[in-house]
Amino acid sequence: MTKPQLTADQQFSRWVRRVCxxxxxxxxxxxxxxxxxxxxxxxxxxxxxxxxxPQVSGNVTRVDVVNNQKVKAGELLFSIDARPYQLALDKAKLALRQAKLTNDELDASIQSARAEIKSTAAVLHQRQRDAQRIAKLYRQHAVSSSREDQAISEEQTAKASYDMAVAKLQGLTVQRGIKGPNNLLLQQAHNQLESAKLNLSYTEVKASQAGVVSNMQLQTGTMADSGKPLLAIVADKIDVVADFREKNLRHVIAGSKALVAFDSHPGVLYDATVEGIDAGVSSGQFSANGVLATPSTSNRWVRDAQRLRVHLKVKDMPELASGARATVQLLPSSMLLSAVAKAQIWAISALHFIY
Structure with a gap:
């Protein structure tokens, strides 16, 4: 018995049902x-x-690296003209010697001031005794009043000379300061010397971390300005980040398992674990700028879902460039769903053979 042949409308309806x-x-x-x-x-x-x-300014005299060269921490990258900084170092050394000589001169002046105090003190005592003797003679009408006035004037002059000598010693003592390495003049000179040494060392710019020199444009003769970047080093440390919608991360914690497929390695899956989830995104960052709030508006019926950034640690991580694209699959705890998830990301990874 043959099956009745379907009409065109019936065949269309069947295909519509199958598609639905x-x-x-x-x-x-x-x-x-x-x-x-x-x-x-x-x-x-x-x-x-x-x-x-660079931390100092000057002309670049030598470039020791090339583009895409791997460098180690502490390796020399380029050098800046050191002559001005060598002269500054020599000047600081001379300033330190001058500070020591100045202290020696002050020590000699202090000794001289002490001797002057002894001399003026002796003169003062003599003038005081003379004034007392003349005053006694004046009371006995043995000398004139002008002689008594002269003795008093000489005593006052001697007292003023003694006070000036004492004040001079005090000034020299303050100017000299304490002796030893904590002396103010020596400390200032030592600081200038250390600063000059540091600036001279900054003329050799070295890598702070290991990595790869990228987008190298620096040439000999370039005028380097302090604090202005001249080249970039891409560090060896690799971090894989993935942006998931909020609802996808409800049950995700640090240590959750995942699979990563890199666009540059189609069909290859890498085991990974979640290291953490960022505490926020830039759209949730506000600053106290004194401006009133601007409520967000949208004419869309369904708004875009917010995505949060997840950081992953990949096992057997291949050497990839910064910015290399990837696809990340979070694995559920169920073995059945985990198997389906692996098949899902493998299919996505296999498509990278085509595009």
Whole structure:
């Protein structure tokens, strides 16, 4: 018995039902996958970029690295003309010697001032005795009043000379300061010397971290300004970051398992673990600028979901450039769903053979 042949309308209806059923199945799969085994293509490799800036200004006299060269921490990158800073160092050394000579001169002046005090003190005592003797003779009418006035004037002059000598000694003592390495003049000279040595050492610019020199544009003869970056080093430390929607991270904690597929390694999956989730994003950062709030407005019926950044540690991490793209799959605890999630990200990774 032959089956009745379907009309064109019946065949169309059958295909419509099949498409609707397939759509419903895919929609259910999407809901389950989005809730239980989230995946995101918004992931990339990040490596810290160190901007190398000289701490002193001058002409670049030598460049010791080339583009894409691997460098170690402490390796020389380039040099700045050291002649002005060598002269500054020599000047600081002379200033230290001058400070020592100045202290020696002050020590000699202090000794002289002490001797002067003894001399003026002796003169003062003599004038005081003379004044007393003349006053006694004046009371006995043995000398004139002008002689008594002269003796008093000589005593006052001797007293003023003694006071000046004492004040001079005090001034020299203050100017000399304490002896030893804590002397103010020596400390100032030592600080200038150390500053000159430091500036001279800054003429050799070295790598603060190990990494790779990138986008090298520096040439000999370039005028280097203090604090202005001249080249960049991409550090060896690698961090994989992925942006997930908020609802995908409800059950994700540090240590949760994941799989990572890099665009540069299609079909290859790498085991990873979640290191942490950022505490916030830039859209949630506000500053106290004295301006009233600006409520966000949107004409869309459904707003865009907020994404949060997740940091992952990849096992057997390949050597990749900073900015390399990736896809990250969070693995559920269920073995069945975990197997489906692995198949899902492998299929996505395999597509990178095509695009």
């Amino acid at each position: 059923i397939l759509f419903c199945l895919l929609f259910v799969y999407y809901l389950i996958a989005d809730l239980k085994m989230p995946v995101t293509p918004q992931a990339m490799v990040e490596r810290p970029v160190i901007q190398v800036s």
